[in-house]
Amino acid sequence: AKRVMKPGAVIAAWGYTRHHVTPEIDAAFEEHFLAPLKPHWPPQNAKLWTGYRDEAFPFTPIEAPQFAIERPWTLAQLIEYAGTWSATRRYLEVAPDFLERTHAAMEPVWGKGERRTVSLPLSLRCGRHSP
Helix, strand or coil: CCCCCCCCCEEEEEEECCCECCHHHHHHHHHHHHHHHHHHCCCCHHHHHCCCCCCCCCCEEECCCCEEEEEEECHHHHHHHHCCCHHHHHHHHHCCCHHHHHHHHHHHHHCCCCCEEEEEEEEEEEEECCC
16 A cells, blocks of 8 residues: 555555443353354454554554444345355355354344344544655
């Protein structure tokens, strides 16, 4: 990025971090969805999970505000979203019924057909190119 940036230009590295609903739902999601995925995550995902803080960042830091996307989702919408993750896609190759099983396991804690606020915090690291 430094090679093509003009002096004073700003760069931002960002991505979604772990979503939150309620402590009870988050714990159920950890158990039923995230635990089976652990061996299927590509190593580069760890960069996002640490907020890119362990990556070389040769820019003058800019403090960024915290951002989160909040959506009123059903359990089906949350599972549909999480079904797009690379680790989920890999796991589905060996456990094709994973999404259906997870939905059935989580529905008692979520509530049938309920809409809940899902908060998707963004991890954001910003900096300015100094000559």
